[in-house]
Amino acid sequence: MARSSLTRDEVLEAAAALVRRHGPDALTMRKLAAELGTAVTSIYWHVGNRESLLDALVERTVQEMGAVRPAGRTPVARIVSVARGLRRELRARPHLIAMVHERGLTERMFLPAQQALVHEVHAAGLRGARAADAVRAVQFQTVGFLLVERNRERSPVQSPGEGDLWDAVTAEHDPALARALALPADQERLFTASMRALVHGLLDAGGS
Amino acid sequence: MARSSLTRDEVLEAAAALVRRHGPDALTMRKLAAELGTAVTSIYWHVGNRESLLDALVERTVQEMGAVRPAGRTPVARIVSVARGLRRELRARPHLIAMVHERGLTERMFLPAQQALVHEVHAAGLRGARAADAVRAVQFQTVGFLLVERNRERSPVQSPGEGDLWDAVTAEHDPALARALALPADQERLFTASMRALVHGLLDAGGS
DNA sequence: ACCTGAACACCGTTCAAGT
DNA sequence: ACCTGAACACCGTTCAAGT
Numbered sequence: 291m292a293r294s295s296l297t298r299d300e301v302l303e304a305a306a307a308l309v310r311r312h313g314p315d316a317l318t319m320r321k322l323a324a325e326l327g328t329a330v331t332s333i334y335w336h337v338g339n340r341e342s343l344l345d346a347l348v349e350r351t352v353q354e355m356g357a358v359r360p361a362g363r364t365p366v367a368r369i370v371s372v373a374r375g376l377r378r379e380l381r382a383r384p385h386l387i388a389m390v391h392e393r394g395l396t397e398r399m400f401l402p403a404q405q406a407l408v409h410e411v412h413a414a415g416l417r418g419a420r421a422a423d424a425v426r427a428v429q430f431q432t433v434g435f436l437l438v439e440r441n442r443e444r445s446p447v448q449s450p451g452e453g454d455l456w457d458a459v460t461a462e463h464d465p466a467l468a469r470a471l472a473l474p475a476d477q478e479r480l481f482t483a484s485m486r487a488l489v490h491g492l493l494d495a496g497g498s
Numbered sequence: 499m500a501r502s503s504l505t506r507d508e509v510l511e512a513a514a515a516l517v518r519r520h521g522p523d524a525l526t527m528r529k530l531a532a533e534l535g536t537a538v539t540s541i542y543w544h545v546g547n548r549e550s551l552l553d554a555l556v557e558r559t560v561q562e563m564g565a566v567r568p569a570g571r572t573p574v575a576r577i578v579s580v581a582r583g584l585r586r587e588l589r590a591r592p593h594l595i596a597m598v599h600e601r602g603l604t605e606r607m608f609l610p611a612q613q614a615l616v617h618e619v620h621a622a623g624l625r626g627a628r629a630a631d632a633v634r635a636v637q638f639q640t641v642g643f644l645l646v647e648r649n650r651e652r653s654p655v656q657s658p659g660e661g662d663l664w665d666a667v668t669a670e671h672d673p674a675l676a677r678a679l680a681l682p683a684d685q686e687r688l689f690t691a692s693m694r695a696l697v698h699g700l701l702d703a704g705g706s
Numbered sequence: 707a708c709c710t711g712a713a714c715a716c717c718g719t720t721c722a723a724g725t
Numbered sequence: 726a727c728c729t730g731a732a733c734a735c736c737g738t739t740c741a742a743g744t
Contacts, residue, residue: 295708319737329710331738336708340737394653396646408670408679418674426683427692434642438604445602462616466626471616475634484635484696491695503727527718537729539719544727548718 296328298336305347309385314344314392348395351386355379358403365414366489372410373432373485376403380436387440399436400429414493424492431488439477504536506544513555517593522552522600556603559594563587566611573622574697580618581640581693584611588644595648607644608637622701632700639696647685 304325308317319340323330337343358375360368380387380399390399400407404425411424512533516525527548531538545551566583568576588595588607598607608615612633619632 318735320735331711331740332709334738391645391649394649396649408675412670412672412675417672419678421672421675422678423688423691425679426688427695430643430646430688431639431692431696434644434646435638436642437599437645438638438642441599441602441604462620464620464625464629467616467620467629470627470630471633480631480634480638483631484639484700487635487699488639488692488696490699490702491697492692494698526716528716539721539730540728542719 296326296332296336300326301333301336301343302346302350305343306350309347309389314385314389317344344389344393345395348386348389348393348398351383351389352398352401355383355402358406360406360410365410365493366486369407369410369414369428369489370482370485372403372406373428374482376400376432377436377481380433384440387436391437396433399433403432404429416493424489427488427492428485431485435481435484439481442477504534504540504544508534509541509544509551510554510558513551514558517555517597522593522597525552552597552601553603556594556597556601556606559591559597560606560609563591563610566614568614568618573618573701574694577615577618577622577636577697578690578693580611580614581636582690584608584640585644585689588641592648595644599645604641607641611640612637624701632697635696635700636693639693643689643692647689650685 301322305317305322308322308325319333320330323333326333333343337346356379358372358379360375361371362368376399379402387399390396407425407428408421411421411428414424416424509530513525513530516530516533527541528538531541534541541551545554564587566580566587568583569579570576584607587610595607598604615633615636616629619629619636622632624632
């Protein structure tokens with residue numbers, strides 16, 4: 291019986307397919323073995339254990355992502371375009387975000403965009419520590435937003451909280467604000483607006 | 499044998515202690531039962547199942563958090579102070595962040611700060627949809643930053659990435675930038691700076 | 707070099723049975 | 726109303742044994 295010859299790549303491919311279809315939680319060694327038609331223990335020979343299987347999977351998926359190319363004329367526009375591009379690439383691989391976060395590898399998610407970011411920040415005239423801060427601020431903001439966003443989408447209706455907000459809002463007597471907060475956020479627009487505001491602030495201000 | 503009478507509160511308290519000492523992963527129904535000196539199945543009678551136990555735990559911890567009080571004279575300073583206060587409160591409860599994120603309840607983390615935020619944004623002169631956007635931008639940025647930050651701290655040395663950055667940086671001929679990026683980030687300072695830049699951008703610009 | 711089944715030490719949850 | 730042990734269906738991992 292058994293298969294002619296199992297390769298590490300076959301294992302990774304099957305694991306990736308499992309994650310794509312049913313999410314990272316569905317990736318158990320036993321289900322993976324069933325999918326491959328081998329004994330559970332064979333997988334261990336090829337990938338070590340579940341930990342390193344997930345690491346390899348993250349690596350694979352990050353490398354699949356295309357490089358992010360800046361677009362636009364002003365420095366702000368170009369930096370924002372990098373952030374938006376990264377967001378688009380990551381949203382196309384929703385499980386990657388979860389896997390990377392779970393494994394404490396957020397750094398990996400930046401890789402496809404970081405050269406572009408360094409270049410653009412430099413071109414915008416920032417140097418040294420100021421430039422490093424700007425790059426990091428954009429990175430944190432981008433991935434942070436992604437994490438919050440995906441978290442929100444997973445459980446769209448969060449019963450408590452809205453009520454309290456309404457109270458606070460009506461106390462300010464701004465019904466338009468209340469209405470806007472009651473509606474679900476347009477995340478694409480919110481992301482672009484926040485990022486624009488952040489980059490503006492980073493390039494503009496001297497400090498204080 | 500057994501205990502005189504187990505209460506739901508005792509279960510929650512023991513669960514909270516377990517999470518405090520060994521993190522959320524250590525909270526298994528069986529370990530909890532051992533800690534309480536009861537049969538595993540008794541717990542189910544009091545809290546339903548693991549899911550709702552975690553929900554109750556999140557609720558409990560959020561309510562423990564103090565209200566965030568704004569400080570400072572300018573609107574920017576006051577809004578930034580709310581964000582920093584929220585960050586401080588959450589960092590004092592590191593496992594809460596993980597539990598909340600894992601359960602898709604990010605909204606809950608904002609509760610202690612959202613009234614203050616609405617008030618300050620309103621006082622800064624923003625109204626309606628603009629105000630709602632600003633509140634949300636600050637919320638996303640704060641929790642997003644927290645998530646990235648905690649993720650980073652969990653696995654401090656992330657072998658790949660640094661090398662690539664160095665390449666890009668040396669290509670720009672900015673050794674000070676390279677040095678700054680090679681060092682670990684001062685997250686407290688980075689948070690404050692990013693938040694200040696963001697709020698500045700939000701209050702200043704009309705759009706585009 | 708590669709694959710196997712058996713076994714170990716864990717999980718969460720259900721359920722019939724006790725008091 | 727509250728607690729119990731037995732049982733079920735899962736996990737990841739190790740290990741001696743096969744070819």
